[in-house]
Amino acid sequence: MIAVANRIPVNPEFAAAFEERFLNRPGNVEAQPGFIATHLLRPTAPGQPYTVLTYWESREAFEAWRTSPSFKEGHKGGQTLPEGTLAGRNELELWEVFSHTGDAL
Secondary structure (H helix, E strand, O other), X not given: OEEXXXXXXXXXXXHHHHHHXXXXXXXXXXXXXXXXXXXXXXXXXXXXXXXXXXXXXXXXXXXXXXXXXXXXXXXXXXXXXXXXXXXXXXXXXXXXXXXXXXXXX
16 A cells, blocks of 8 residues: 655645635545545644645556546646645655554545
8 A cells, every 4th residue: 555645835825715625626536446545634833734645555556546537637626726825836755554553544
């Protein structure tokens, strides 16, 4: 299993709109083979980014999603965010999960 974190810096005055847009996204990812779960993490301190955490059965499943037409469709909305929403560029991080306890997934 892998975990993918997309860290997205959002200007505080646009936080509510960003959250609303995320909650109303098309949700194409949930139907992708190998997809396990998504968590949107809200920052608890000023200057921290939002983090979208997704879990996948394999890196190959994630890469298949990232190169799919559904991914392009689901992410084109980022171009329609109001100017000033983002406080910088997003950062993508991938990890291999080698230990897991609990039911958080």
